[in-house]
Amino acid sequence: MRNEVACAGPVDEGSSRRRQIVEIAARLFARKGYRGTSMRDIGDQAGVLGGSLYHHIKSKDALFVELHNAALDVAEDRIAEAVRARKEPWVRLEAACATLLDIQLAPDSITTPMMNDFREVPDAVREQLIARRDRFEGLFRELVAALPLPPRIDRSVYRNLLLKQLNSTHEWYRPGGLSPAEIAAQIVAVFRQE
16 A cells, blocks of 8 residues: 555554554545445454454544544655655745655555545544544745745645646546646646646
8 A cells, every 4th residue: 555554553463453454444434425435344354253352443433533643644744755855936836746746646555535525524534534634734824935936926826726727636636647847847837837
Protein backbone atom coordinates (compact mmCIF):
# COMPACT_ATOMS: atom_id res chain seq x y z
CA MET A 1 0.00 0.00 0.00
CA ARG A 2 2.89 2.35 -0.74
CA ASN A 3 3.55 2.89 2.97
CA GLU A 4 0.23 4.63 3.51
CA VAL A 5 -0.62 2.54 6.55
CA ALA A 6 1.82 2.81 9.40
CA CYS A 7 1.57 0.89 12.63
CA ALA A 8 3.80 2.08 15.43
CA GLY A 9 5.50 -0.03 18.03
CA PRO A 10 7.60 -3.16 18.15
CA VAL A 11 6.73 -6.04 15.87
CA ASP A 12 5.62 -9.14 17.72
CA GLU A 13 3.06 -11.78 16.77
CA GLY A 14 0.17 -9.67 18.11
CA SER A 15 1.26 -6.47 16.40
CA SER A 16 2.03 -8.40 13.21
CA ARG A 17 -1.51 -9.80 13.24
CA ARG A 18 -2.94 -6.37 13.98
CA ARG A 19 -0.95 -4.88 11.08
CA GLN A 20 -2.38 -7.55 8.78
CA ILE A 21 -5.92 -6.74 9.94
CA VAL A 22 -5.36 -3.00 9.52
CA GLU A 23 -4.03 -3.50 5.97
CA ILE A 24 -7.03 -5.66 5.08
CA ALA A 25 -9.36 -3.05 6.54
CA ALA A 26 -7.62 -0.30 4.56
CA ARG A 27 -8.16 -2.17 1.29
CA LEU A 28 -11.81 -2.83 2.17
CA PHE A 29 -12.47 0.80 3.11
CA ALA A 30 -10.76 1.94 -0.10
CA ARG A 31 -12.81 -0.43 -2.23
CA LYS A 32 -16.19 -0.44 -0.48
CA GLY A 33 -16.18 2.82 1.48
CA TYR A 34 -16.94 3.42 5.12
CA ARG A 35 -20.60 2.45 4.94
CA GLY A 36 -20.01 -0.57 2.72
CA THR A 37 -17.42 -2.09 5.05
CA SER A 38 -18.45 -3.88 8.22
CA MET A 39 -16.38 -5.28 11.04
CA ARG A 40 -17.65 -8.67 9.93
CA ASP A 41 -16.20 -8.06 6.43
CA ILE A 42 -12.85 -7.19 7.99
CA GLY A 43 -12.94 -10.25 10.24
CA ASP A 44 -13.94 -12.56 7.39
CA GLN A 45 -11.15 -11.26 5.13
CA ALA A 46 -8.62 -11.53 7.95
CA GLY A 47 -9.83 -14.95 9.09
CA VAL A 48 -10.64 -13.63 12.56
CA LEU A 49 -13.84 -14.37 14.45
CA GLY A 50 -15.94 -11.45 15.71
CA GLY A 51 -14.92 -11.40 19.36
CA SER A 52 -11.25 -11.90 18.52
CA LEU A 53 -11.32 -8.99 16.08
CA TYR A 54 -12.19 -6.59 18.89
CA HIS A 55 -9.04 -7.72 20.68
CA HIS A 56 -7.09 -6.05 17.84
CA ILE A 57 -9.47 -3.28 16.79
CA LYS A 58 -11.48 -1.01 19.13
CA SER A 59 -14.25 -0.13 16.66
CA LYS A 60 -14.93 0.51 13.00
CA ASP A 61 -14.98 4.26 13.65
CA ALA A 62 -11.66 4.22 15.52
CA LEU A 63 -10.10 2.07 12.79
CA PHE A 64 -11.28 4.40 10.01
CA VAL A 65 -9.89 7.44 11.85
CA GLU A 66 -6.60 5.59 12.47
CA LEU A 67 -6.25 4.67 8.79
CA HIS A 68 -7.21 8.14 7.59
CA ASN A 69 -4.71 9.76 9.94
CA ALA A 70 -1.95 7.30 9.06
CA ALA A 71 -2.45 7.96 5.35
CA LEU A 72 -2.26 11.71 5.93
CA ASP A 73 0.79 11.32 8.19
CA VAL A 74 2.65 9.50 5.42
CA ALA A 75 1.50 12.00 2.78
CA GLU A 76 2.48 14.93 4.98
CA ASP A 77 5.95 13.47 5.59
CA ARG A 78 6.51 12.78 1.89
CA ILE A 79 5.40 16.26 0.85
CA ALA A 80 7.50 17.95 3.54
CA GLU A 81 10.51 15.95 2.37
CA ALA A 82 9.85 16.88 -1.29
CA VAL A 83 9.78 20.62 -0.59
CA ARG A 84 12.50 20.74 2.07
CA ALA A 85 15.49 21.20 -0.26
CA ARG A 86 13.75 23.62 -2.61
CA LYS A 87 13.86 27.37 -2.03
CA GLU A 88 11.87 29.02 -4.84
CA PRO A 89 8.13 29.24 -3.89
CA TRP A 90 6.74 28.04 -7.23
CA VAL A 91 9.18 25.12 -7.34
CA ARG A 92 8.20 24.18 -3.78
CA LEU A 93 4.51 24.28 -4.69
CA GLU A 94 5.06 22.15 -7.78
CA ALA A 95 7.03 19.58 -5.76
CA ALA A 96 4.23 19.41 -3.19
CA CYS A 97 1.58 19.00 -5.89
CA ALA A 98 3.60 16.33 -7.71
CA THR A 99 4.12 14.36 -4.51
CA LEU A 100 0.45 14.57 -3.56
CA LEU A 101 -0.60 13.39 -7.02
CA ASP A 102 1.97 10.60 -6.93
CA ILE A 103 0.36 9.38 -3.71
CA GLN A 104 -3.24 9.83 -4.83
CA LEU A 105 -2.88 8.39 -8.33
CA ALA A 106 -1.00 5.25 -7.30
CA PRO A 107 -3.06 2.16 -8.22
CA ASP A 108 -3.00 0.88 -4.63
CA SER A 109 -3.60 4.25 -2.96
CA ILE A 110 -5.95 4.35 -0.01
CA THR A 111 -5.57 8.09 0.45
CA THR A 112 -8.05 9.27 -2.18
CA PRO A 113 -10.87 6.86 -1.34
CA MET A 114 -10.57 7.58 2.37
CA MET A 115 -10.42 11.35 1.88
CA ASN A 116 -13.56 11.26 -0.24
CA ASP A 117 -15.67 9.28 2.21
CA PHE A 118 -16.37 12.07 4.73
CA ARG A 119 -20.11 12.19 3.98
CA GLU A 120 -20.54 8.55 4.95
CA VAL A 121 -19.14 8.69 8.48
CA PRO A 122 -20.92 9.64 11.70
CA ASP A 123 -20.63 13.30 12.75
CA ALA A 124 -18.18 12.62 15.60
CA VAL A 125 -15.87 10.74 13.23
CA ARG A 126 -16.22 13.44 10.56
CA GLU A 127 -15.08 16.09 13.06
CA GLN A 128 -11.90 14.11 13.76
CA LEU A 129 -11.22 13.57 10.05
CA ILE A 130 -11.74 17.24 9.24
CA ALA A 131 -9.45 18.33 12.08
CA ARG A 132 -6.65 16.09 10.76
CA ARG A 133 -7.28 17.13 7.15
CA ASP A 134 -7.10 20.80 8.14
CA ARG A 135 -3.76 20.18 9.84
CA PHE A 136 -2.49 18.45 6.67
CA GLU A 137 -3.65 21.37 4.53
CA GLY A 138 -1.46 23.60 6.68
CA LEU A 139 1.41 22.49 4.43
CA PHE A 140 -0.35 24.01 1.44
CA ARG A 141 -1.38 27.05 3.47
CA GLU A 142 2.32 27.79 4.09
CA LEU A 143 3.28 27.12 0.47
CA VAL A 144 0.56 29.41 -0.89
CA ALA A 145 1.41 32.11 1.68
CA ALA A 146 4.95 32.25 0.25
CA LEU A 147 3.82 32.70 -3.38
CA PRO A 148 4.25 36.10 -5.05
CA LEU A 149 0.56 36.46 -5.85
CA PRO A 150 -1.14 39.74 -6.77
CA PRO A 151 -2.78 41.43 -3.74
CA ARG A 152 -6.25 40.98 -5.27
CA ILE A 153 -5.93 37.17 -4.95
CA ASP A 154 -7.43 35.75 -1.79
CA ARG A 155 -4.95 33.09 -0.68
CA SER A 156 -7.58 31.00 1.06
CA VAL A 157 -9.70 30.79 -2.09
CA TYR A 158 -6.57 30.12 -4.15
CA ARG A 159 -5.46 27.28 -1.85
CA ASN A 160 -8.91 25.70 -1.73
CA LEU A 161 -9.26 25.79 -5.52
CA LEU A 162 -5.79 24.29 -5.93
CA LEU A 163 -6.51 21.48 -3.47
CA LYS A 164 -9.91 20.83 -5.06
CA GLN A 165 -8.20 20.47 -8.44
CA LEU A 166 -5.52 18.16 -7.06
CA ASN A 167 -8.02 16.06 -5.10
CA SER A 168 -10.30 15.55 -8.11
CA THR A 169 -7.54 14.53 -10.54
CA HIS A 170 -8.21 10.84 -9.83
CA GLU A 171 -11.64 11.27 -11.46
CA TRP A 172 -10.17 11.83 -14.92
CA TYR A 173 -6.61 10.53 -14.73
CA ARG A 174 -5.70 7.50 -16.86
CA PRO A 175 -2.29 5.79 -16.68
CA GLY A 176 -0.23 6.07 -19.84
CA GLY A 177 -0.80 9.79 -20.36
CA LEU A 178 0.92 12.53 -18.42
CA SER A 179 2.74 11.46 -15.27
CA PRO A 180 1.68 12.83 -11.87
CA ALA A 181 4.70 15.20 -11.98
CA GLU A 182 3.71 16.44 -15.46
CA ILE A 183 0.10 16.96 -14.36
CA ALA A 184 1.33 18.87 -11.30
CA ALA A 185 3.49 21.08 -13.53
CA GLN A 186 0.45 21.83 -15.73
CA ILE A 187 -1.77 22.61 -12.73
CA VAL A 188 0.83 24.93 -11.19
CA ALA A 189 1.33 26.64 -14.58
CA VAL A 190 -2.42 27.28 -14.81
CA PHE A 191 -2.53 28.57 -11.23
CA ARG A 192 0.54 30.69 -11.94
CA GLN A 193 -1.19 31.95 -15.10
CA GLU A 194 1.71 31.06 -17.41
